[in-house]
Amino acid sequence: MTKSLIxxxxxxxxxxxxxxxxxxxxxxxxxxxxxxxxTAALADAQAAALAAAQALPDDAARSGQAEAVRQRLLPQxxxxxxxWYQLDGYIEEAYxxxxxxxxxxxxxxxxxxxxxxDWARAAALMAAADxxxxxxxxxxxxxxxxxxxxxxxxAAEAADVxxxxxxxxxxxxxxxxxxxxxxxxxxxxxxxxQKMNRDAQRIFRLQxxxxxxxxxEYLLGLVRGPGQAGVRGTLTLPGGAPAAGVTxxxxxxxxxxxxxxxxxxxxxxxxxxxxxxxxxxxxxxxxEAAVTVQAGVKKRADGVMxxx
Numbered sequence: 001m002t003k004s005l006i007x008x009x010x011x012x013x014x015x016x017x018x019x020x021x022x023x024x025x026x027x028x029x030x031x032x033x034x035x036x037x038x039t040a041a042l043a044d045a046q047a048a049a050l051a052a053a054q055a056l057p058d059d060a061a062r063s064g065q066a067e068a069v070r071q072r073l074l075p076q077x078x079x080x081x082x083x084w085y086q087l088d089g090y091i092e093e094a095y096x097x098x099x100x101x102x103x104x105x106x107x108x109x110x111x112x113x114x115x116x117x118d119w120a121r122a123a124a125l126m127a128a129a130d131x132x133x134x135x136x137x138x139x140x141x142x143x144x145x146x147x148x149x150x151x152x153x154x155a156a157e158a159a160d161v162x163x164x165x166x167x168x169x170x171x172x173x174x175x176x177x178x179x180x181x182x183x184x185x186x187x188x189x190x191x192x193x194q195k196m197n198r199d200a201q202r203i204f205r206l207q208x209x210x211x212x213x214x215x216x217e218y219l220l221g222l223v224r225g226p227g228q229a230g231v232r233g234t235l236t237l238p239g240g241a242p243a244a245g246v247t248x249x250x251x252x253x254x255x256x257x258x259x260x261x262x263x264x265x266x267x268x269x270x271x272x273x274x275x276x277x278x279x280x281x282x283x284x285x286x287x288e289a290a291v292t293v294q295a296g297v298k299k300r301a302d303g304v305m306x307x308x
Contacts (some may be wrong), residue, residue: 005187008220011261013186014054015223016216018258019269020193021046023213024200034203038196046192053185054226054245054259066171073164077122081115084129087146087154106132115170118270119281120167126158222298223267229293231277232267233301235260243305246281267298277301284308 006013017308021043024031031038088103095102101180102152113121133151140146162181212218222230231250235243242264250268252275259281260266272293279287286308293299 005183008216010182010186011263011265012220012223013190014050014261015258015265015267016219017046017050017189017193018256019219019222019267020197020214022256022269024162024196027203027210027213030203031199034199038199039069043247046189049185049189049192051086051259053182053189054261056182056185066168069164069171073161073168074117076157076160076164077114078118080126080154080161081111083154083157084111084125086150087129087140090140090146090150091132094139094142094146102132102136119169122161123165126161130155130158192242222269223265229272229297229299230267230269231275231291231293231299231301232245232265233303235264235266235279235303235305238304238306243284246284246305248277249278249280250275250279252276279303279305279306 008016024038025040028038030039070113084107087106091106091255092099105128107125109295110121110125110128112127123135133154137146137151140150194216197214197216201211204214223232229252235246235248237243242260242262243260244260244264246260246264246266247257248260248268249255250270252270253273254270256264256268256270258268270293274292275292277289277291279289281290285306287303287305289301289303291299291301
């Protein structure tokens with residue numbers, strides 16, 4: 001498992017960042033007065049970078065593709081191992097005095113490991129068996145009583161395993177690359193936020209109540225539990241699976257928006273008041289809900305998203 005490059009979960013990061021950059025937007029004149037690089041365009045760029053990172057397939061999607069192929073591969077390997085076991089009988093019949101050595105030459109030492117899904121050993125077994133049958137076909141047919149069609153049948157089983165194994169390994173490699181790409185994107189988002197946060201602490205050194213709006217521990221508290229007034233919740237599909245990538249917008253005394261993370265969670269920091277929540281996203285049926293946020297309370301608004 002690849003080690004995370006940031007000191008929090010991906011889901012927490014994706015919920016924390018909109019809150020941090022929302023606070024940045026509200027205090028933009030102070031930031032712009034401190035450094036010329038602090039502009040509205042910077043917040044827009046960070047929102048776009050976050051959206052791009054969220055659009056990357058998550059771990060479940062990446063591993064799920066490989067696992068689907070693996071589930072097809074396992075029974076095919078079982079078929080091949082059964083065919084190899086038949087070959088073992090022909091070897092014993094053809095070479096009774098050199099049986100152990102000859103079946104080792106056909107890959108027997110890799111057989112048990114292949115049966116426990118050691119894919120390198122499975123590939124070695126198939127290669128050894130193919131070479132052995134090609135080299136000793138005459139003896140296996142005459143003395144070993146091997147049917148004429150057996151070599152082709154064994155080769156066909158090996159080809160099926162090889163094709164699925166290649167697909168599986170390619171998907172595993174892609175999944176690992178995808179995880180690395182997402183972690184790199186997350187690290188860049190986190191570093192950009194922390195750079196802005198450090199400057200926020202300098203700008204608002206004499207205004208601690210404002211400075212804390214950018215601090216990681218404070219923002220994680222908003223994401224994970226009650227604290228400042230706002231709205232938070234978890235969105236699911238009808239079957240109970242998380243609804244990720246849903247845009248949640250709130251309109252009322254204050255406007256804000258967030259996107260649900262891979263666990264279906266979202267969080268919005270807004271003051272007390274009456275709001276209208278809208279839920280939308282590609283593949284989801286739009287929904288609206290009215291909520292009342294009380295002072296100092298994080299209103300919970302969960303939802304079940306139907307497919308659009």
